[in-house]
Amino acid sequence: MDKTMKRPENVNVSLLTYVSFTFLGYFIIGLSLSVLPIFINKSLGFSLVVAGLVISLQYVSTFFLRAYSGKMIDGKGPKPAVLYSMLGFSLTGIFLIMAYYFKASPSLSLIFLIITRLLTGCAEGLVGASPINWAIMAVGEEHTAKIISYNGVASYGALAIGASLGILIEHDFSLYGIGMLSIMMGTAGFLYARTKRNVTNPNTQEGQSFWKVLRKVAPFGACLALGGLGFASISTFITLYYNYFHWNNGALCLSVFGGLFVIGRLVFSNVIKNYGGIRVAMVCLLVETTGLLIIAFGNNPEIALVGAGVTGLGFSLIFPALGVVAIKSVPASNQGSALAGYGLFIDLSLGVAGPLIGGVADVYGMAYIFPFSAGMVFIGLGLAYLLKRKSDLQI
Structure with a gap:
């Protein structure tokens, strides 16, 4: 590890480059969070119960992907998990656009939205702990509390900004605009993650299940x-x-x-x-x-x-x-x-x-x-x- 990275000012800058992936992911999540229930209910004509269930699907796939993400981080390092998450977020934008184009067929549009929510949950599950672990491995365990704190600011701040901006984008450019921005942000995150060095866990003893x-x-x-x-x-x-x-x-x-x-x-x-x-x-x-x-x-x-x-x-x-x-x-x-x-x-x-x-x-x-x-x-x-x-x- 570069010794200069241990200086406080360099630690802060370095950890911000890792939690930026959290910001990108949760910004994309926030973009559609406020507009999808209204789209499902008003544009597609489904009940609020259906809208709530479709939105909740994200948490189901997130739940199951967290275990896979943790094993990947311990075995291969956090970089692959971040890369896959950014690709997943890009795919959500593609299916969001498809849902918009097929809104004249509500059932088909809803299927695309279900796929979108499942992919969003998978991407969130992969990015949830990956930037934190990446930063801890890069700058040291003694900064764990600060890293988790900054990561939380990034996630909640990104959700708030994304949700507000998503409403404005949907008003002027519909779900198509949100889908396009999701694709661009996810792709940018993927390309940026590729430039960063992966760090693997130095502890080689066999891990627990x-x-x-x-x-x-x-x-x-x-x-x-x-x-x-x-x-x-x-x-x-x-x-x-x-x-x-x-x-x-x-x-x-x-x-x-x-x-x-x-x-x-x-x-x-x-x-x-x-x-x-x-x-x-x-x-x-x-x-x-x-x-x-x-x-x-x-x-x-x-x-x-x-x-x-x-x-x-x-x-x-x-x-x-x-x-x-x-x-x-x-x-x-x-x-x-x-x-x-x-x-x-x-x-x-x-x-x-x-x-x-x-x-x-x-x-x-x-x-x-x-x-x-x-x-x-x-x-x-x-x-x-x-x-x-x-x-x-x-x-």
Whole structure:
């Protein structure tokens, strides 16, 4: 490794070149995220249930590709996984264009959209942990917390930018424009990835099976999943929540949440290294719980905005804080599988959040979704406390 890469300024520049692949991937995901449900429902004439199922297919293929991605990273390095992911994202653009051209035949168009969502999930599964591992192998494990933090900023920031831009592009250029941009961005990512040197895992001892690794990271992943329900309740239901109380500008909560999330990642990225992952995760889960309770018991939209910001700040470091500990729980030769398995739990959280929290709203009423979410995150805090106690006893 080039010794100059170890200097802090060079480390920051270097890791940004790797997490740029995360930005490209999630930007492409975001482009169609806001427009496809409307296209399926309004243009093709299918129900919102069908639209929701088609969108959810992405999480199914992502779930299964993460295991394959982890084994590929451990065996061949992260570069092949990134290359395949960029090709996958390019293919999503091709099938998106085909869905648009065959919109006069709704069933055929829907088939192309199903293929698009499955390919999107495959590409996301391949790119999910690959840039993180690539950066860790290139700049050193001591920067793991910073790398995961920056990667999270790239993914959530790209989703927000892509979703907003996708609405504008669809308005002027339809799905054809989104498909073309997806092809170009995926191709650019593929060509850029080819120029970078692959790095393989220096630990040559035989690794454990993915499922054994998954069992080891599962306790930390469970905390992450419970924390993710707080994020999902805001991202999925905040606009409906505002509408229920006849408030305006519910989407502003998403912006406030995202803004405080990014600030938390950038400003506090070093606290994990200084205070330990589990301790930081406990504080973050407590802050997130507090933010959700502020929304739940606030009586006006301004207080809800404050709650959304506090929730975003709390959620910001949960993934990297627990991720650092999860990686250390397995042999170094299984680092790729550990991150891939750990990432499954945020997929699981986001996948079940819609029907779970929606069920609470249907049975008990919209006013109960944020107290319920706060309770789930608080359970995550309790689990993190038990993990901290277990860790202390082992010292």
